[in-house]
Amino acid sequence: MxxxxxxAFKIGTVNGTGSxxxxxxxxxxxxxxxxxxxxxxxxxxxxxGLPTWYEIRVSRDGYTGRxxxxxxxxxxNPSTLxxxxxxxxxxxxxxxxxxxxxxxxxxxxxxxxxxxxLGAMCREAFTRDRDRTLLRNIAYxxxxxxxxxxxxxxxxxxxxxxxGRKKALLDANHRAVHLGYDYARKHFSCPLPFHCAPMxxxxxxxxxxxxxxxxxxxxxAGATVGAWYPITPSTSLMDAFKEFCQEFRVDPETGLxxxxxxxxxxxxxxxxxxxxxxxxxxRSFTCTSGPGVSLMQEFLGLAYYxxxxxxxxxxxxxGPATGMPTRTQQGDLLSMAFAxxxxxKHIILFPANPAESFALTVAAFxxxxxxxxxxxxxxxxxxxMNDWMIPRLTWDDGYRPDRGKxxxxxxxxxxxxxxxxxxxxxxxxxxxxxxxxxxxGAYFVRGSGHDKFGAYTEDSTAYxxxxxxxxxxxxxxxxxxxxxxxxxxxxADVGIVCVGSPDAPVREAVDRLxxxxxxxxVMRIRAFPFAPEVTEFLGRYETVxxxxxxxxxxxxxxxxxxxxVPRDRMTPVLDYAGQPVTAGTVVAAITAQLAGRSA
Amino acid sequence: xxxxxxxxxxxxxxxxNHLGLSxxxxxxxxxxxCAGCGHDSVTAALVQAFWELDLPPHRAAKMSGIGxxxxxxxxxxxxxxxxxxxxxxxxxxxxxxxxxxxxxxxIGISGDGDSLNIGFGQLAHAIRRNxxxxxxxxxxxxxxxxxGQFSAxxxxxxxxxxxxxxEQTPIDxxxxxxxxxxxxxxxxxxxxxxxLVPILKAGLMHRGFxxxxxxxxxxxxxxxxxxxxxxxxxxxxxVETVAADFVPLRREIKVPETHAEMTVVRxxxxxxxxxxxxxxxxxxxxxxxxxxxxxxxxKKGEVATGLLFIDDTGRCMHDMHRTVTTPLVELPxxxxxxxxxxxxxxxxxxx
Ligand SMILES: Cc1ncc(C[n+]2csc(CCOP(=O)(O)OP(=O)(O)O)c2C)c(N)n1
Ligand code: SF4
Ligand SMILES: [Mg+2]
Numbered sequence: 001m002x003x004x005x006x007x008a009f010k011i012g013t014v015n016g017t018g019s020x021x022x023x024x025x026x027x028x029x030x031x032x033x034x035x036x037x038x039x040x041x042x043x044x045x046x047x048x049g050l051p052t053w054y055e056i057r058v059s060r061d062g063y064t065g066r067x068x069x070x071x072x073x074x075x076x077n078p079s080t081l082x083x084x085x086x087x088x089x090x091x092x093x094x095x096x097x098x099x100x101x102x103x104x105x106x107x108x109x110x111x112x113x114x115x116x117x118l119g120a121m122c123r124e125a126f127t128r129d130r131d132r133t134l135l136r137n138i139a140y141x142x143x144x145x146x147x148x149x150x151x152x153x154x155x156x157x158x159x160x161x162x163x164g165r166k167k168a169l170l171d172a173n174h175r176a177v178h179l180g181y182d183y184a185r186k187h188f189s190c191p192l193p194f195h196c197a198p199m200x201x202x203x204x205x206x207x208x209x210x211x212x213x214x215x216x217x218x219x220x221a222g223a224t225v226g227a228w229y230p231i232t233p234s235t236s237l238m239d240a241f242k243e244f245c246q247e248f249r250v251d252p253e254t255g256l257x258x259x260x261x262x263x264x265x266x267x268x269x270x271x272x273x274x275x276x277x278x279x280x281x282x283r284s285f286t287c288t289s290g291p292g293v294s295l296m297q298e299f300l301g302l303a304y305y306x307x308x309x310x311x312x313x314x315x316x317x318x319g320p321a322t323g324m325p326t327r328t329q330q331g332d333l334l335s336m337a338f339a340x341x342x343x344x345k346h347i348i349l350f351p352a353n354p355a356e357s358f359a360l361t362v363a364a365f366x367x368x369x370x371x372x373x374x375x376x377x378x379x380x381x382x383x384x385m386n387d388w389m390i391p392r393l394t395w396d397d398g399y400r401p402d403r404g405k406x407x408x409x410x411x412x413x414x415x416x417x418x419x420x421x422x423x424x425x426x427x428x429x430x431x432x433x434x435x436x437x438x439x440x441g442a443y444f445v446r447g448s449g450h451d452k453f454g455a456y457t458e459d460s461t462a463y464x465x466x467x468x469x470x471x472x473x474x475x476x477x478x479x480x481x482x483x484x485x486x487x488x489x490x491x492a493d494v495g496i497v498c499v500g501s502p503d504a505p506v507r508e509a510v511d512r513l514x515x516x517x518x519x520x521x522v523m524r525i526r527a528f529p530f531a532p533e534v535t536e537f538l539g540r541y542e543t544v545x546x547x548x549x550x551x552x553x554x555x556x557x558x559x560x561x562x563x564x565v566p567r568d569r570m571t572p573v574l575d576y577a578g579q580p581v582t583a584g585t586v587v588a589a590i591t592a593q594l595a596g597r598s599a
Numbered sequence: 600x601x602x603x604x605x606x607x608x609x610x611x612x613x614x615x616n617h618l619g620l621s622x623x624x625x626x627x628x629x630x631x632x633c634a635g636c637g638h639d640s641v642t643a644a645l646v647q648a649f650w651e652l653d654l655p656p657h658r659a660a661k662m663s664g665i666g667x668x669x670x671x672x673x674x675x676x677x678x679x680x681x682x683x684x685x686x687x688x689x690x691x692x693x694x695x696x697x698x699x700x701x702x703x704x705x706i707g708i709s710g711d712g713d714s715l716n717i718g719f720g721q722l723a724h725a726i727r728r729n730x731x732x733x734x735x736x737x738x739x740x741x742x743x744x745x746x747g748q749f750s751a752x753x754x755x756x757x758x759x760x761x762x763x764x765x766e767q768t769p770i771d772x773x774x775x776x777x778x779x780x781x782x783x784x785x786x787x788x789x790x791x792x793x794x795l796v797p798i799l800k801a802g803l804m805h806r807g808f809x810x811x812x813x814x815x816x817x818x819x820x821x822x823x824x825x826x827x828x829x830x831x832x833x834x835x836x837x838v839e840t841v842a843a844d845f846v847p848l849r850r851e852i853k854v855p856e857t858h859a860e861m862t863v864v865r866x867x868x869x870x871x872x873x874x875x876x877x878x879x880x881x882x883x884x885x886x887x888x889x890x891x892x893x894x895x896x897x898k899k900g901e902v903a904t905g906l907l908f909i910d911d912t913g914r915c916m917h918d919m920h921r922t923v924t925t926p927l928v929e930l931p932x933x934x935x936x937x938x939x940x941x942x943x944x945x946x947x948x949x950x
Pocket of ligand 1: 665666667668669686709710711712713714737739741742743744745750
């Protein structure tokens with residue numbers, strides 16, 4: 001159970017009161033002590049006044065999934081006190097603000113109360129109302145530092161970096177940390193049984209969220225046009241892209257931008273802009289979430305059929321409709337895979353964490369140009385907006401973008417005649433020309449029926465020739481896209497399949513299942529259409545579990561459609577109510593299923 | 600969109616422009632529109648205008664949505680790239696294309712349904728962004744391609760072929776463009792090539808969004824009595840306020856002497872548009888004047904045509920975005936990737 005460097009705590013506050021920076025401070029300090037740590041922000045779709053939580057998991061084994069149990073809660077939101085106290089495991093701790101009396105009915109006999117008069121101390125120490133509110137957060141961070149043995153020198157170092165020469169702020173923050181720290185040391189026996197002890201396990205890591213990583217991927221891939229319409233949880237992605245561009249993409253001589261970010265009037269328009277720029281030969285992308293993907297459908301079909309590249313990053317949130325905008329889900333698998341009317345299919349890449357968000361965003365631009373088709377990068381709110389501990393990102397200066405088959409002026413001049421959709425190489429990919437390059441490359445892009453020469457057609461044979469060739473192109477793509485990551489063990493008789501963020505809890509679950517004598521192999525799929533290894537894996541095990549975060553087992557449906565493996569050979573493990581799935585949920589579902597079968 | 604390849608008949612005597620191209624080189628596939636459709640006349644004017652402008656075909660991009668009007672991009676400049684996108688969404692595709700390559704000439708052709716119904720939002724926002732493009736609405740007051748339903752440009756009281764009467768107020772693209780801050784606003788008539796050609800030329804050379812509303816009768820569904828978009832109606836109710844001459848940079852400039860008031864507008868490449876005001880005091884640089892004039896004509900049941908407003912000082916999308924002058928598509932990858940050393944610096948901030 002919980003112990004040194006193996007525990008979790010949660011902070012319940014009201015949003016808009018400035019607790020985010022205190023929580024980040026705690027997490028960063030633990031990280032700098034060399035201890036693996038993860039944070040999950042559970043926030044409302046609201047600007048001010050609603051409950052918000054932050055969960056920090058300290059795991060010497062490096063588990064990054066959502067914590068199985070909460071050992072300590074900092075319960076500062078009067079409206080959620082009852083529920084917050086209820087979330088602590090038996091034998092856990094509740095830190096509350098004792099400036100006000102605590103309703104005795106809310107307490108539990110099996111938890112220890114830690115009363116810290118945070119508000120009162122801050123009222124006394126600071127004069128401005130704003131300081132009193134904001135610094136109360138820093139004060140609880142100080143109390144936690146004492147209770148959990150988080151190195152106070154590291155905390156002070158981070159505060160010093162943050163406020164630098166702003167002396168007044170620096171002093172106030174120091175003072176606030178010590179209010180909590182000193183109070184806890186004086187009144188409680190510190191540290192608690194579970195606490196931090198320095199390790200050396202994070203030196204090669206960073207803390208980054210997936211939206212930032214995707215944005216960095218777009219910068220490094222050489223994307224120049226970003227078109228978007230703001231939507232949670234994708235907004236910070238384009239914000240980050242802009243910040244990186246302002247740093248790295250401004251011409252030093254003229255001060256002019258080597259990028260163009262357009263805030264469109266809606267997602268239809270954003271998709272149109274991405275496609276227009278992709279047609280011109282720029283690397284272009286958008287970021288959005290489910291409602292935006294719905295609006296982009298018609299354009300996605302056009303880009304599929306007219307064969308135009310573009311990268312569509314979907315930071316999934318809980319649907320349907322507006323759903324729960326600040327909660328996570330993997331609910332758009334089917335709507336991405338077959339977006340738009342008619343026979344369509346779209347490449348989807350599935351990063352499982354921010355490190356892969358970076359790498360697969362770069363890969364998405366390459367795949368999109370190579371296969372001349374829109375490519376989705378599908379992450380979710382959990383990956384996109386939470387800070388994950390990931391290996392330091394690196395870059396190989398030898399990388400060159402894969403522009404695919406693009407004919408330059410010389411190549412076009414040498415051709416007797418250029419036809420847009422002729423499959424010269426037999427791989428389903430026809431060479432394209434870019435506008436403005438050479439008169440011989442001119443052709444007419446159309447979403448209406450066309451033959452392989454690019455001319456309008458209503459002829460069945462000519463129509464079929466093109467759509468069948470596009471189907472072949474996707475077969476080529478399936479073999480070339482990032483392969484699934486398969487983790488095997490000796491004697492495994494159970495297979496587990498997942499995509500994206502459930503990877504971390506699934507791998508943790510595999511370790512725990514092994515302790516119970518269940519040996520499972522894991523396949524994490526990284527791309528759609530599926531590689532041949534996917535079908536092969538599914539055929540290996542009598543029992544296959546498909547773990548995903550939606551109600552209708554969409555991944556299983558896709559696997560059924562695409563691999564021919566019968567649906568009922570795959571048992572869904574579903575967690576879809578908006579929170580990241582935990583290892584415990586996966587273990588429980590699998591053990592229950594297996595027990596039911598042997599009974 | 601259907602099109603038939605036109606046999607390319609070459610007349611050895613055909614006059615060549617400065618690029619050595621004949622007018623036939625600016626033509627496209629054979630039109631499949633109804634005989635007498637106004638849109639074909641607009642196509643002919645476009646061919647004439649671009650030939651006269653010495654526009655290199657491969658440096659132009661023809662953009663359209665869906666509709667009979669949107670089909671017409673196939674019927675001119677066959678040596679240009681064309682993009683027949685989706686219904687009402689041509690502005691966004693053009694915006695993205697222009698963002699990527701600011702040096703091509705963008706020619707957008709749309710219909711009244713495409714622009715004022717399904718694509719109303721995209722048109723409005725392309726105007727606001729001042730995307731550098733020529734935007735022609737071939738306006739017939741109906742949906743031609745889906746057989747004659749009213750569009751948002753249909754006048755109150757106009758009758759459909761089936762006898763229904765439109766009671767909803769029309770959207771006038773000229774008033775819309777004036778209101779939204781468009782920097783080039785004109786109206787013409789498909790049957791008036793003498794007026795239309797110079798306006799098209801000026802519109803293409805304008806740096807920013809140039810909206811030209813061209814009344815273009817639909818002979819199949821809206822060229823009957825009672826339609827304000829019929830040939831007969833427009834011919835008898837047209838009020839030309841401002842006639843335009845477009846004088847390219849390299850041509851000799853002859854000053855026309857017939858008009859009393861003249862405004863010369865210099866385009867960004869140094870060529871000129873000369874606007875001859877037929878109404879005394881009409882100032883084509885005043886948005887207010889244009890607005891008042893167009894509304895006064897509407898009240899009288901007349902159609903204001905000509906180049907109604909021009910502002911050659913407006914900031915286009917790239918000015919507002921402070922984009923580099925080199926087209927983004929031409930930037931080498933080395934100028935875009937921060938590289939390995941920068942990556943080390945970046946990740947050190949996430950410790
Ligand atoms: C999303 C969508 N809805 C409906 C249509 C059917 N449609 C094609 S053209 C058109 C109207 C075109 O009217 P307009 O733009 O005025 O062009 P015109 O044919 O009159 O030149 C419609 C409704 C379509 N192509 N796409
Ligand atoms: S239906 Fe009307 S708009 Fe369409 S081609 Fe015929 S005349 Fe022209
Ligand atoms: Mg119409």
